[in-house]
């Protein structure tokens with residue numbers, strides 16, 4: 537089946553077709569390569585404006601952005617934070633880094649996002665925050681989440697790592713809770729290589745985030761450290777790439793929309809052998825990963841499909857293993873997670889990035905059609 541004449545199709549790949557090279561060379565030529573320089577402030581300001589929030593604080597990756605956000609909100613030992621079981625492990629780990637406990641919630645099987653109807657049963661006197669994760673680029677249903685948080689006095693921290701540019705009822709992710717974190721890893725919507733960002737409208741929280749990001753040094757008194765902080769700073773080189781990426785974010789999002797529309801149209805012929813991703817009427821989905829589930833009648837295990845796609849020169853990925861199955865968190869769930877279990881077993885991420893041509897999409901769909909025959 538493998539055709540060695542054809543190039544391998546990757547599940548993700550960065551598109552660096554703007555001013556990335558020019559800006560990076562400016563860093564090198566000017567020697568501003570560390571965590572000071574014009575691009576950091578410019579990237580932060582441009583990102584805040586893009587998300588429609590007052591503050592954006594750049595970090596060295598998306599995991600430290602999440603941790604910083606929780607530290608800024610005062611999440612500490614003994615606290616509980618409600619996190620979807622179906623997510624990337626960084627969401628749960630950031631809670632663990634605070635000495636707090638992640639409490640897992642099940643998801644909607646059609647959208648993969650946490651199911652707000654299951655939240656309230658998990659709230660205890662120790663619960664301090666809810667962390668909705670906009671999985672694969674579709675925003676969570678934020679109104680009921682915020683309503684529950686308000687009634688119980690909880691913070692809402694968006695894990696928007698996969699959802700740069702996604703909108704909920706017309707409003708941009710990053711401004712839908714008390715604060716939000718983003719990732720600019722190489723496979724995300726926009727990239728800085730490694731990098732992250734925290735966004736918020738809260739002036740006091742923003743000052744706290746800057747303090748803790750910079751080792752805890754008092755901004756008014758050099759080498760005076762009122763708290764134990766972290767070195768979570770982004771470099772000027774990373775910010776240079778980020779600014780160039782953000783300048784073309786509409787182009788990057790349009791390319792992903794094109795890819796998703798081609799999959800939607802072409803996968804129809806597979807009928808009930810695949811379940812296509814559901815998009816909520818109020819959601820602007822940015823398709824970080826175009827994600828299907830294998831139909832109930834498909835006899836082949838998902839992992840076998842991945843192996844056969846790989847032999848056809850096409851990389852695919854399993855949907856995340858639910859957190860409550862992973863060794864660090866096994867058995868932490870207090871309630872059954874049937875939907876996370878099912879999505880984790882039969883969900884498949886197809887190649888999704890701006891560099892895919894229509895011919896590439898045809899190859900993916902043809903291979904899947906043959907493998908699921």
Ligand SMILES: *Cc1c(COP(=O)(O)O)cnc(C)c1O
Pocket residue numbers: 597598599600602623624626627669695697698718719720721730731732
């Ligand atoms: C990528 C990702 C992160 C972490 O970002 P890194 O930059 O890889 O540290 C956190 N949460 C989710 C849901 C992610 O997809």
